[in-house]
Amino acid sequence: MAEDGAVTVYGNTAITDAKKNPFSIKVGMAQMLRGGAILEVTNVEQAKLAEDAGACSVIVSEPPNRGGITRMADPSLIREIKRAVNIPVMARSRVGHFVEAQILEAIGADYIDESEALAMADEDNFINKHNLRTPFICGCQNLGDALRRVREGAAMIRTQGDLLGSGNIAETVRNVRSIMGEIRVLNNMDEDEVFAFSKKIAAPYDLVAQTKQMGRLPVGQFAAGGIVTPADAAMMMQLGCDGVFVGSEIFNSSDPYKRVRGIIQAVRHYNDPLVLVETSCGLNEPMAGLSLNEERIEQFAHGGI
Numbered sequence: 001m002a003e004d005g006a007v008t009v010y011g012n013t014a015i016t017d018a019k020k021n022p023f024s025i026k027v028g029m030a031q032m033l034r035g036g037a038i039l040e041v042t043n044v045e046q047a048k049l050a051e052d053a054g055a056c057s058v059i060v061s062e063p064p065n066r067g068g069i070t071r072m073a074d075p076s077l078i079r080e081i082k083r084a085v086n087i088p089v090m091a092r093s094r095v096g097h098f099v100e101a102q103i104l105e106a107i108g109a110d111y112i113d114e115s116e117a118l119a120m121a122d123e124d125n126f127i128n129k130h131n132l133r134t135p136f137i138c139g140c141q142n143l144g145d146a147l148r149r150v151r152e153g154a155a156m157i158r159t160q161g162d163l164l165g166s167g168n169i170a171e172t173v174r175n176v177r178s179i180m181g182e183i184r185v186l187n188n189m190d191e192d193e194v195f196a197f198s199k200k201i202a203a204p205y206d207l208v209a210q211t212k213q214m215g216r217l218p219v220g221q222f223a224a225g226g227i228v229t230p231a232d233a234a235m236m237m238q239l240g241c242d243g244v245f246v247g248s249e250i251f252n253s254s255d256p257y258k259r260v261r262g263i264i265q266a267v268r269h270y271n272d273p274l275v276l277v278e279t280s281c282g283l284n285e286p287m288a289g290l291s292l293n294e295e296r297i298e299q300f301a302h303g304g305i
Contacts, residue, residue, distance in 0.1 A: 026135035026155040030111070030220050033057055033088070033156070033243060037233065037264045038222065040248040043077075044084045049251075051085045053260040059090035059113060061248065070118045072100045075107045082108060090137070096122025098131070105134045111156075113137040117163050129153025139224070141175045143182040144201035147211065150219055151204045157217055158245060161225025167249065169226035169235075176223055176239050186212045216240070228259075230266030230279040237270035259283055 036056025041047040042063045050058050060073045060081055072093050082089045088110035093100035095114055100121070104112050112134050114127055129136040130153040138149035139160035146157045159179060161172025182201070186208065189197060198208040210218050223236040224245035233244045246263055253259045262279035269275035 022133060023130065023153060023155070026133075026153075027219055029135045030137070030156040033222075034220050035268060036243050037260075037267045038090065038243065038245045039250070039260060040246065041081065041251075042248050044081055046248065046251050046256075047081045047085050047089075049257055050260060051087050053257055054264040055087060055260070056243070057088040057090055057111070058085065059092065059111075059245070061092060061117075072097075072104060072118070075103060078104070078109060079107055092118055093127070094118045094121040096120065096125050096127060098127045101127050101129075101132055101134075101136075105132050109134060111135050111137055113158070114154075115139065116160065126152050129155075137222075141178070142201070143179050143186075143211070144203045146179060146217055146221070147201070147203035147207040150207055150217075154219065156220045156222060158222050158224050159241065161223070163225065167226055167228045169228075169232050172223055172225040172227070172236070173239070176236065176241060179217070179221070180240050183211060183216060187215055227263070229283060230262040230276060233263045234266040234270040234276055237267055243267060253283075255282075 033056045038057045038059055039046070039050035039055045040061055041050055041058045042061055047058045047060075058081065060078050062070065062073050073091055078089065078091050090111040090113055091104045091109040092113045092115040093104055095116055095118070101112050101114070112132070114129070114136055116139050126138070126149065127136070135155035136153060137156040137158050138152070138154040139158045140146040140149060141160060146159075149157060159172065159176050161170075161175055162168050186194070186197060189212065194209055194212060195205060198205040201208070207218060220242045221240075222243045222245055223239075223241040225247075227233055227236065227244050227246050228250060233246075236244050244263070244267060246260070250256060250259055250263070262283060265279045266276055
């Protein structure tokens, strides 16, 4: 697996040796999800539907619109979902809340998402993810963010767009294109320029150098935010992502199984127009809770978004 590049995050140093440091194992576990769709679920029924539709994993969250501070999901709900499905179960902790992460690891969460979708517990510090055995997923909006999270121990990067569940994919596209564009710029640099570039994006030099060598992030990169149709999912894959996160708003559609199955098929066959046509048919009905807000429409009308 080390020859694939994704687990050799620090070159040939001891951190890639599973006997001396488990980080390479965590990255390998995250690699197992590549080419799949991860569904956000709020109850056992949704988790079972996602598994039946072919999701590679589910991520448990509290039901939306509860108001107040958003925290990790109830551990009893996570346990109940883990007993009900046979695919990996993720759970969210607040940014910087290492005790929530410890709780999630103790109840057997397969992956932990240190999520900015929840309220922040620590405004200055992220969790030192090397201190826990469970693989972590972290969000980012640019290359510097991504590589800083990898240095902290993130085994997967989630390129985050819309957090409001509006169904607007524009922000996700912008952030994915930003990261891919920065990597292309990096690939064309002379070796001498990499030092200044790493300083510019405030990222560790060794990870920047490895990103240049690999031509991609050194860990798996998934896209999240506004992905509600098979075409959305296929677009993220064609832009270079390894998979997608799909929000729980997908279950507000009239036929959630058909929509979820269509997205999963689109992720698997993102370059096959015939499959994309088939998966996109009959999905044009409006979904409850999804709309493009007036501010976004006004920005677009004035030439920006």
